[in-house]
Amino acid sequence: MTAPTLEAFLASHVGERDDLHTAVRETVRQLALAARTIHSTINYGTLGVSFAGLNGRSNADGDYQRNLDVHTNEVFLEAVRHAPVALYGSEESHSPVLLDGGAALALAIDPLDGSSNIDTNVSIGTIFSILPVVGDAARTPEVTFLQPGSAQLAAGFFIYGPQLAFVFTRGSGTHVFVYSTRLGTFVQAHESRSIPQKTQEFAINASNYRHWDEAVRLYIDDCLKGSEGPRGKEFNMRWIASLVAEAYRILIRGGVFLYPADARRGYARGRLRLVYEANPIAMLIEQAGGAATDTVGRILDLTPIDLHQRVPLVFGAAKEVEQIGRYHTEPSMIGERAPLFGHRSLFRV
């Protein structure tokens, strides 16, 4: 049997059961068209228009905006003008943009994730979350984006990597599509992903080691001790600095990702944004049998207080995510530890 195209998948899985389903389907179609446009732009690299430079402004979170961040935001905003979307809440704009006030859906989006990798030909992507509009979209646009992640109707990301891929959930499994240039459309590559419960691979930006709290340091120390430490097994490490690439890898071959809070100024709640980064990734990961927490609590249960708020993020193999939670909640993990596994580490002498 040949793999279905995204069109065929949307028709059978996100069909015309009700208006909301139809609206989600239409929105995903438009997002997929925009992703193809952005992918072509990225493909040209420095041969095309230079989008890598900084534009001299910063976004809602204080990050310097690159021209490609801004351009991608404009392309996705324009795309959803043709979809039943009432509100567009983006990393690149301080406040939500009101579109068709009578439409049923809101889109929260990180138009370009991993922007620090633009110049280096490393995978970057677009992350989105589709929410139902609550209240009056025109008068109180922000309340729609302050629903917990469990209210998401659908979530996904596009990854502009060696392949243009699309990872999507509508709440029944996590499906992976790859763009076929031959067919001119996305084709399903993996029916429904399943992340193994256990792992021996973690991803964290270890340069922040001295800024982490004790629980995170001990967890990483124990991983680094490998088979000679309390975990009794070897660990491998990855860090791409591109959330979409880390999430894709974990969906394909397992692992665990951590971007915890740390003591640097502005990092008391980590780096990643709850509404348009952590929530959609958490939904995709849970739908693939994994788990996602803010180190202790489930991401999808958190009630946001701001469109741009940050959150510590841990996700991936369910048992490993649970184990990381224990380092934070069970003092025995941190307190009295056998001398063999004391508080010295490769990083701390």
Ligand SMILES: O=P(O)(O)OC[C@H]1O[C@](O)(COP(=O)(O)O)[C@@H](O)[C@@H]1O
């Ligand atoms: O540079 P750091 O601190 O390692 O952070 C990397 C993280 O920041 C991000 O690039 C943040 O996303 P943006 O590029 O959308 O701001 C993530 O993709 C990545 O996981």
Ligand SMILES: [Mg+2]
């Ligand atoms: Mg991002």
Ligand SMILES: [Mg+2]
């Ligand atoms: Mg971004």
